[in-house]
Structure formats: structure tokens, C-alpha cells
Amino acid sequence: MAISNKDYLIALNNLIENSSVENDIAELSAEQILMLKMSDNDIKNGDVIDQQDLDKEDLKWLKVL
Structure with a gap:
């Protein structure tokens, strides 16, 4: 085409x-940096959920509303 x-x-x-x-560099707040560190720790410890399971949990949650 x-x-x-x-x-x-x-x-x-x-x-x-x-x-x-x-090429502006975004300045992160202390809270944002903390959240990123917590996310890194979750990944290192295997505390993650795959997208398909997350979608199922979201649907369950939405039905409760």
C-alpha cells in the first residue's frame, strides 16, 4: 500500500x-520513586499476575459493583 x-x-x-x-527528563517525586522500587521488588519476588488472570479478577470486581 x-x-x-x-x-x-x-x-x-x-x-x-x-x-x-x-529530550526533557521527567522529575519523579519521592512517592513515584518508592512505587517503582516496590514494583521492582514485586517482580523480583514473583508477586505478579498475568494479564488473563487480571482480566478475570477485574470482571469479578465489576460484577460486585
């Missing part, structure tokens, strides 16, 4: 050429 509309391609090219990439 190809795009043959020349005006569209030129406009797209102009957007790409004129866009700027910012």
Missing part, C-alpha cells in the same frame, strides 16, 4: 522536517 497524493506527502514531509525533538 502506497500513498500517491503528492500534496499529502509534501505536507507530511514538512511536518517531519519542522518538528523538534525534546
